[in-house]
Amino acid sequence: xxxxxxxxxxRSLYDVDAVRAAVVAFADLAKLSLVESEHxxxxxxxxxxxxxxxxLADEIGNYALAETIARSRDTAAPVTEKKEPS
Numbered sequence: 001x002x003x004x005x006x007x008x009x010x011r012s013l014y015d016v017d018a019v020r021a022a023v024v025a026f027a028d029l030a031k032l033s034l035v036e037s038e039h040x041x042x043x044x045x046x047x048x049x050x051x052x053x054x055x056l057a058d059e060i061g062n063y064a065l066a067e068t069i070a071r072s073r074d075t076a077a078p079v080t081e082k083k084e085p086s
Contacts, residue, residue, distance in 0.1 A: 007057050009041045016041055018067030022060045
């Protein structure tokens with residue numbers, strides 16, 4: 001069982017709000033805290049629930065990545081269809 005651990009999320013790859021959303025989503029499973037710096041966000045994991053301790057860091061990372069992708073799609077420029085000449 002993992003008692004403590006940390007995950008680094010580089011800002012060039014992860015949306016900070018997506019990482020924050022992951023922390024909220026998994027807050028009931030461990031004591032989670034974030035430290036934000038210019039280039040990364042460091043997530044500390046302490047006292048994880050024993051049944052999820054071995055996979056918690058990976059699942060939080062997956063959630064943060066999926067949220068980052070979803071958020072980037074929401075803010076991306078809309079795709080315009082090519083119009084055929086009349």
